[in-house]
Amino acid sequence: MQRATLDLWVGLFVVAGLGALLFLALKVGNMTGFESGQTYVVKAAFENIGGLKPRAPVKSAGVVVGRVSEIGFDNHSYEAVVSLKLDQQYKFPRDSNASIMTSGLLGEQYIALEAGGEEKMLADGDTLKLTQGAVVLENLIGQFLYNKAEGAGSTAGPAEQ
Amino acid sequence: MSDNLIEIRDLSFAYGDRLVLKGINLVARRGQVVAIMGISGGGKTTLLRLIGGALRPTTGLLTVDGVDMSRIDNAGLYALRRRMGMLFQFGALFTDMSVYDNVAFPLREHTDLPEEMIHDLVLMKLNAVGLRGASELMPSELSGGMARRVALARAIALEPRLILYDEPFAGLDPISLGVTGNLIRRLTDTLGITSIVVTHDIQESLRMVDYVYFVSEGVIAAEGTPDELRASDEPFVHQFVHGEEDGPVPFHYPAQGYAADLELRA
Amino acid sequence: MTALALNTLRRIGRRVVNSVWRMGTATRFFALTLLHSGQSFSRFHLTIREIFSAGVLSLIIILVSGLFVGMVLGLQGYETLQTYGSEEALGVLVSLSLVRELGPVVAALLFASRAGSAITAEIGLMKATEQIAAMEMMAVDPIARVVAPRFWGAVISMPLLAALFSAMGIFGGYLVGVVLIGVDEGSFWSQMQAAVDFREDVLNGVIKSVVFGVAVTAIALFEGYDAPPTAEGVSRATTRTVVTSSLAILGLDFILTAFMFSGV
Numbered sequence: 253m254q255r256a257t258l259d260l261w262v263g264l265f266v267v268a269g270l271g272a273l274l275f276l277a278l279k280v281g282n283m284t285g286f287e288s289g290q291t292y293v294v295k296a297a298f299e300n301i302g303g304l305k306p307r308a309p310v311k312s313a314g315v316v317v318g319r320v321s322e323i324g325f326d327n328h329s330y331e332a333v334v335s336l337k338l339d340q341q342y343k344f345p346r347d348s349n350a351s352i353m354t355s356g357l358l359g360e361q362y363i364a365l366e367a368g369g370e371e372k373m374l375a376d377g378d379t380l381k382l383t384q385g386a387v388v389l390e391n392l393i394g395q396f397l398y399n400k401a402e403g404a405g406s407t408a409g410p411a412e413q
Numbered sequence: 414m415s416d417n418l419i420e421i422r423d424l425s426f427a428y429g430d431r432l433v434l435k436g437i438n439l440v441a442r443r444g445q446v447v448a449i450m451g452i453s454g455g456g457k458t459t460l461l462r463l464i465g466g467a468l469r470p471t472t473g474l475l476t477v478d479g480v481d482m483s484r485i486d487n488a489g490l491y492a493l494r495r496r497m498g499m500l501f502q503f504g505a506l507f508t509d510m511s512v513y514d515n516v517a518f519p520l521r522e523h524t525d526l527p528e529e530m531i532h533d534l535v536l537m538k539l540n541a542v543g544l545r546g547a548s549e550l551m552p553s554e555l556s557g558g559m560a561r562r563v564a565l566a567r568a569i570a571l572e573p574r575l576i577l578y579d580e581p582f583a584g585l586d587p588i589s590l591g592v593t594g595n596l597i598r599r600l601t602d603t604l605g606i607t608s609i610v611v612t613h614d615i616q617e618s619l620r621m622v623d624y625v626y627f628v629s630e631g632v633i634a635a636e637g638t639p640d641e642l643r644a645s646d647e648p649f650v651h652q653f654v655h656g657e658e659d660g661p662v663p664f665h666y667p668a669q670g671y672a673a674d675l676e677l678r679a
Numbered sequence: 680m681t682a683l684a685l686n687t688l689r690r691i692g693r694r695v696v697n698s699v700w701r702m703g704t705a706t707r708f709f710a711l712t713l714l715h716s717g718q719s720f721s722r723f724h725l726t727i728r729e730i731f732s733a734g735v736l737s738l739i740i741i742l743v744s745g746l747f748v749g750m751v752l753g754l755q756g757y758e759t760l761q762t763y764g765s766e767e768a769l770g771v772l773v774s775l776s777l778v779r780e781l782g783p784v785v786a787a788l789l790f791a792s793r794a795g796s797a798i799t800a801e802i803g804l805m806k807a808t809e810q811i812a813a814m815e816m817m818a819v820d821p822i823a824r825v826v827a828p829r830f831w832g833a834v835i836s837m838p839l840l841a842a843l844f845s846a847m848g849i850f851g852g853y854l855v856g857v858v859l860i861g862v863d864e865g866s867f868w869s870q871m872q873a874a875v876d877f878r879e880d881v882l883n884g885v886i887k888s889v890v891f892g893v894a895v896t897a898i899a900l901f902e903g904y905d906a907p908p909t910a911e912g913v914s915r916a917t918t919r920t921v922v923t924s925s926l927a928i929l930g931l932d933f934i935l936t937a938f939m940f941s942g943v
Contacts, residue, residue, distance in 0.1 A: 258727065258728065258731050259724075259727060261731055261735045262727050262730045262731050262734070262735060264735075265730070265731075265734050265735045265738060265836075265839065266730075266839065268839075268843060269734075269836075269838070269839025269840065269842055269843055270839070270842075271846075272839070272842035272843045272845070272846035272847075273838075273839075273842040273881075273885070275846050276778060276842060276845055276846060276849075276881045276884075277877050277881055279868070279872070280774050280778065280845075280846075280849060280871055280872065280875050280881070307876065307879075465816055467812070467815070467816075490818075491818040492818075494815075494816060494817065494818035495818045497816070498816075498817075499813065499816040499817075501809045501812065501813055502809070503808065503809070505808055505809035505810050505812065505813035506810070507805075507810055507813075508804075508805075508808070508810070509801075518817070518819075519817050519819075522817070522818075522819045522824070523817075523818065523819075564813075577816075
């Protein structure tokens with residue numbers, strides 16, 4: 253085969269391969285949106301983060317507005333410190349509330365942001381004051397059983413007499 | 414500059430423990446065609462590989478174009494090989510390239526010549542072997558004799574001082590054989606190169622070479638000009654030159670007695 | 680009895696020593712290839728030729744296989760997901776299994792049998808017909824001129840082929856899931872986009888395919904260069920290339936997957 257046609261084929265092949273990669277990156281993966289855009293980071297301390305993972309979504313009213321960028325532990329307050337990377341285009345009041353929720357009964361955990369009423373908006377490096385940790389299923393069940401037992405105890409009590 | 418392009422003194426070579434060459438003495442003068450002959454497995458090809466630098470001598474002296482081959486480093490070897498061409502038994506043409514590209518290969522690898530000049534040089538070399546018209550063919554479309562001529566054109570592309578031929582006549586029809594033989598002689602004379610031909614084709618060799626060495630069982634068994642050899646009455650040379658079946662080189666592979674093998678009981 | 684046991688032991692020992700020996704030779708050969716790679720880039724048309732024979736010529740088998748694998752995934756995935764009432768997750772299932780695993784692995788397996796065996800046979804035959812020796816006698820280094828361009832050509836082709844395989848597979852899954860069965864198109868793509876992460880999934884898949892490409896090509900080149908110069912030797916080396924590189928792909932895949940996806 254002549255060198256020119258060979259080059260053409262190789263060129264087509266490389267372009268098609270890169271096109272497939274681009275397709276995987278943009279259409280299949282989620283490299284669109286805030287990944288490349290401007291972001292700001294706020295922190296939130298939680299008593300318990302349950303099964304929250306880095307890169308978990310941060311949603312407000314169900315819309316993804318950012319992602320968890322880092323999870324740390326505070327040695328003084330013994331709380332988990334979660335950094336949230338939020339898209340610059342979304343603004344939230346400083347008294348917004350962050351809580352860890354679960355999508356579905358056993359689904360992935362994410363952070364829900366609920367806007368507060370203050371006029372000052374969150375800026376890079378701020379810390380969210382109002383947080384609510386993850387609901388740990390084991391604790392919930394334990395509490396439920398405890399309540400049941402207590403209830404049973406109080407009804408059984410009089411019958412014994 | 415010495416008159417001898419190749420000088421070999423008391424050369425020995427062993428593959429591991431097996432001694433293949435024992436005390437070889439050989440000289441090839443510039444402009445000569447020297448044949449190395451002998452029966453198969455007698456160490457001829459090993460000798461050729463030593464001259465080409467693919468193997469190093471175990472003991473003894475081997476100089477090629479004034480370079481001591483037992484002390485040569487890789488860069489020196491590569492520099493020497495640019496002044497050396499080799500024709501392999503079946504040509505060893507690059508099967509994925511056309512005849513033209515095969516001949517152009519050494520020029521493209523070793524020179525920065527512009528493509529037009531390479532074109533002219535390639536056609537000149539192909540013309541010298543009579544195959545200018547075949548430049549666009551692929552090696553698979555060539556006959557054995559043609560492939561060897563193309564390989565010869567490739568070997569002379571860089572105008573070497575020495576060409577080594579490994580069995581150039583093997584498997585050729587009588588016409589191709591004569592053509593190849595004449596070509597070796599003519600190229601040697603017109604380009605002023607030295608040719609070392611390893612072969613067992615005695616008749617063709619005696620017709621065209623200047624000097625013959627017989628290698629047998631690792632030593633030079635006989636040497637001389639073609640005329641001397643034809644007249645020789647040494648049993649080995651006589652057997653070889655006249656193609657006799659039995660002689661110093663026996664027809665039978667060593668075995669126990671024939672009768673014992675057949676379990677004959679008298 | 681003891682003699683037999685001793686003999687067996689001796690044979691096993693020799694085999695082990697031999698394979699360690701070969702491993703060392705192969706490593707040295709690989710290092711030499713990397714060391715003599717300068718020409719593959721300074722004279723890039725040498726590498727382009729090899730991208731053609733390794734990549735472009737493998738294109739058809741990769742595209743067709745990718746399409747069918749994706750279609751089968753679409754069918755099977757739909758059947759399974761339907762029982763849980765979550766057919767919309769079909770896009771996620773198809774894309775994740777392709778991008779993370781099937782794309783790199785199956786493309787590399789196909790590549791090993793299509794391009795790897797061709798490389799081994801070609802180099803083995805070049806050796807058997809003394810083309811390699813002829814090159815050496817012309818003062819041309821066969822590692823730099825023959826081996827290294829093939830290495831880089833194949834290593835460049837492999838991730839592109841794997842990406843094409845995955846993309847084709849996702850298209851196949853889309854054809855079966857959305858066009859044929861009638862899964863909602865919007866949720867097919869949007870759930871896929873929500874679940875597939877560029878760095879975690881797509882990039883890791885690309886890394887995998889590069890590693891597989893290096894492994895397959897290194898094995899194929901070494902087997903070809905090391906093959907005994909006979910017809911039988913070359914054919915056995917070709918078989919060994921396919922077997923060894925397939926095992927290497929699957930083994931490496933396990934190791935890489937363990938590293939990439941179980942970490943966090």
